[in-house]
Amino acid sequence: MKMMFESERIDLAKTVKKMFDRKDTNVAGGNMSIKVFDQDGHPYILITPSFMSETYYSELHPAQILVIDGLSLEKIDGVGTVTREINMHEQAYKAHPDIRCVYHSHAPESMFWATIGQDMPNVTEVTRELGRIRCLPFAPACTKKLADTVYDGLKKLGDKAVENVFLLNSHGILVTASELHIAVRIMETLEWNAKIAYQQTIFIKLGLLNDYQSCGQNYKEPLPNGTIPPIALPECNKINIPQKFHKNLTRPNFEI
Numbered sequence: 001m002k003m004m005f006e007s008e009r010i011d012l013a014k015t016v017k018k019m020f021d022r023k024d025t026n027v028a029g030g031n032m033s034i035k036v037f038d039q040d041g042h043p044y045i046l047i048t049p050s051f052m053s054e055t056y057y058s059e060l061h062p063a064q065i066l067v068i069d070g071l072s073l074e075k076i077d078g079v080g081t082v083t084r085e086i087n088m089h090e091q092a093y094k095a096h097p098d099i100r101c102v103y104h105s106h107a108p109e110s111m112f113w114a115t116i117g118q119d120m121p122n123v124t125e126v127t128r129e130l131g132r133i134r135c136l137p138f139a140p141a142c143t144k145k146l147a148d149t150v151y152d153g154l155k156k157l158g159d160k161a162v163e164n165v166f167l168l169n170s171h172g173i174l175v176t177a178s179e180l181h182i183a184v185r186i187m188e189t190l191e192w193n194a195k196i197a198y199q200q201t202i203f204i205k206l207g208l209l210n211d212y213q214s215c216g217q218n219y220k221e222p223l224p225n226g227t228i229p230p231i232a233l234p235e236c237n238k239i240n241i242p243q244k245f246h247k248n249l250t251r252p253n254f255e256i
């Protein structure tokens with residue numbers, strides 16, 4: 001017998017293991033979820049279980065991907081317990097109807113910027129589309145305060161919430177995206193950007209650079225329209241990609 005959302009759960013289990021092995025999160029935690037719909041349009045959240053990293057090292061059977069009813073928020077299928085951080089996922093999905101993936105990780109290079117409580121300078125071409133890489137005010141892990149902080153932060157972004165990353169102060173990273181594989185791309189390119197920005201900081205301190213550089217100019221100078229291509233859809237078996245994908249995401253000026 002087929003499991004509910006079998007192909008999506010297989011894909012999520014495979015992806016989470018790959019990301020763990022690539023050190024895009026650590027053994028202390030992290031979790032991934034996607035939002036899917038049945039034929040009647042009823043929403044569900046598919047999410048990795050509690051202790052995904054600590055106990056299972058992200059080696060999950062697809063049956064361990066939990067199915068949560070998107071309206072009642074009850075677990076209706078899957079082996080394992082629901083992570084306490086699910087409140088953050090729920091609030092993120094609530095913030096914008098087109099968010100279809102929430103990826104929370106403890107990736108090492110980005111954690112540096114998260115722990116100093118500062119925005120990460122956005123310097124690489126591939127991450128420029130993310131705009132400002134904002135560090136949210138501190139709120140303890142798993143609390144309602146953290147979930148509400150994420151919700152408030154996403155609400156301010158308008159449609160950009162569908163393609164965004166927040167640094168969670170002293171804790172980790174939260175990517176929101178329209179699709180699982182886009183979230184993965186955002187997470188890993190963010191890690192490269194974190195390391196490169198740190199290296200640029202050293203050059204600035206050495207007096208070899210005046211300020212952070214990106215795309216041939218100071219990283220704070222806006223780029224002419226059309227310079228940076230939008231984040232591309234991956235060439236995969238387009239599981240869970242919404243029918244109407246946002247073409248030209250607009251973002252508030254303070255986010256650029």
Ligand SMILES: [Zn+2]
Pocket residue numbers: 029030085104105141171172
């Ligand atoms: Zn966490």
